[in-house]
Amino acid sequence: MLSKDYVQYSDASGGPLKPGDVGTLVEDDRSAKPFKVEFKGKAWWYDRQALLVADAANSSSSASSASGNHSGQYRDQSETRYYCATKDSERHEGGPLCRHKGIIKSSHWSCCGNVDADSNSKCSLTVSEEEPSEASWSR
Numbered sequence: 001m002l003s004k005d006y007v008q009y010s011d012a013s014g015g016p017l018k019p020g021d022v023g024t025l026v027e028d029d030r031s032a033k034p035f036k037v038e039f040k041g042k043a044w045w046y047d048r049q050a051l052l053v054a055d056a057a058n059s060s061s062s063a064s065s066a067s068g069n070h071s072g073q074y075r076d077q078s079e080t081r082y083y084c085a086t087k088d089s090e091r092h093e094g095g096p097l098c099r100h101k102g103i104i105k106s107s108h109w110s111c112c113g114n115v116d117a118d119s120n121s122k123c124s125l126t127v128s129e130e131e132p133s134e135a136s137w138s139r
Contacts, residue, residue: 006050015044025096069123072111
């Protein structure tokens with residue numbers, strides 16, 4: 001979701017998001033313009049300041065996204081094909097990438113790996129710089 005002053009940041013106004021639209025974060029490459037966001041089939045790289053985290057009420061996803069103490073999405077394993085969301089567009093399944101360490105084979109928050117579905121549970125974000133092996137992604 002765009003911030004109120006998004007037009008001040010790089011070329012954010014040229015992207016597919018318009019005020020009030022909620023896109024999907026598909027990549028954070030930790031660069032100067034780190035966030036690749038998809039909306040209606042189009043992708044754009046945005047500055048950090050040009051975006052806000054949309055609350056669950058603004059999202060059409062059945063899973064909570066960026067709510068309570070968590071900056072990610074709760075990945076309910078009964079609703080996903082893969083244990084974790086990766087840079088591979090098929091594996092992110094429309095939600096944010098998993099940023100926790102390792103593969104978690106039960107329902108969990110994509111930001112920290114916490115398995116407690118309560119959005120107010122503690123987020124102990126531990127970011128992994130490398131992805132686990134291919135063989136461990138599928139269920």
